[in-house]
Amino acid sequence: MYTLVLLALTPLYMQTLCFSNNKGGVGKTTSALNVGLALARRGHRVLFCDCDPQRSLTISFEGADAPEHVGMLLMRKGEVSLDDIHAVIRPVGENVDLLPASAEMEANEAQLPGWDAEHSTRLADILELVASEYDYCVLDTKGSIGTLTWIALAATNVLYIPVDPEFYGFEGLTNLINTCTRLRRRINPGLRVGGIFFTKYSPAYRARLRHDVVDLIKEHYGQDVPVFTTTIRQSTAIPNAQMAGAGLFDYAPDSPGAEDYEALTDEMLQHLSHGY
Numbered sequence: 001m002y003t004l005v006l007l008a009l010t011p012l013y014m015q016t017l018c019f020s021n022n023k024g025g026v027g028k029t030t031s032a033l034n035v036g037l038a039l040a041r042r043g044h045r046v047l048f049c050d051c052d053p054q055r056s057l058t059i060s061f062e063g064a065d066a067p068e069h070v071g072m073l074l075m076r077k078g079e080v081s082l083d084d085i086h087a088v089i090r091p092v093g094e095n096v097d098l099l100p101a102s103a104e105m106e107a108n109e110a111q112l113p114g115w116d117a118e119h120s121t122r123l124a125d126i127l128e129l130v131a132s133e134y135d136y137c138v139l140d141t142k143g144s145i146g147t148l149t150w151i152a153l154a155a156t157n158v159l160y161i162p163v164d165p166e167f168y169g170f171e172g173l174t175n176l177i178n179t180c181t182r183l184r185r186r187i188n189p190g191l192r193v194g195g196i197f198f199t200k201y202s203p204a205y206r207a208r209l210r211h212d213v214v215d216l217i218k219e220h221y222g223q224d225v226p227v228f229t230t231t232i233r234q235s236t237a238i239p240n241a242q243m244a245g246a247g248l249f250d251y252a253p254d255s256p257g258a259e260d261y262e263a264l265t266d267e268m269l270q271h272l273s274h275g276y
């Protein structure tokens, strides 16, 4: 029975989910990591790909420190083979593999041929080669829309936007959503904005300011972009687990953070099964 349910919920083809927002510190890496781990806990095969030269996602995994990184594949001239990709992928847990990032990718970003249709799909082409090996690929991005984020979005099926309602800038979100529209037109017609979700926030919080920001965002974007019901509350277990080098679900399975990421993952899977 369980197998049947799992089969029904397993995508037929690898779905690439991207966590992005052109602001730092809003919970992109935390969300990519914990949604990815929650998917793996549900039996899905997950490939993480770290597209941020700051490497926050990479260093969340012990033993991921290897000289090979995804930037090497992106920079390579000519065809990238399946062997080349397998040489970079690190197994980092049950059902979980990682394409690590490197600080070098910051310097290399300027040299990456990007933007035009031919070069924008470099990451998409690489991921397509391993698509039969995974159910989900989870991309973490940096806090700006440079070439690395552009090629990550060019490889994305569904974009999720974590928003911390304490730090808010309209231009940022509008910019990101407009970038998706441009990509959809020319390069990645299948790109969907899966939705906005609020981090470090609960509707039950007392401070009025954050509720006002949440209301404003819903008013401004809610027509065009789904807004998740689940929010990720402030949870000290999140930074503590990171400091301890442990996964949140092992470190503090009953914490608000773990509960909320489980609920968010369920809500995402529900949306995905309805095609959005």
Ligand SMILES: Nc1ncnc2c1ncn2[C@@H]1O[C@H](COP(=O)(O)OP(=O)(O)O)[C@@H](O)[C@H]1O
Pocket: 023, 024, 025, 026, 027, 028, 029, 030, 031, 056, 143, 199, 200, 201, 232, 233, 234, 235, 236, 238, 239, 242, 257
């Ligand atoms: N729900 C949360 N509760 C408490 N701290 C959080 C939460 N989400 C993220 N953080 C902390 O906020 C900081 C920024 O999060 P991070 O995921 O690295 O953001 P980004 O990738 O957008 O820069 C990290 O120190 C992280 O531990």
Ligand SMILES: [Mg+2]
Pocket: 028, 029, 030, 052, 056, 141, 142
């Ligand atoms: Mg990050």
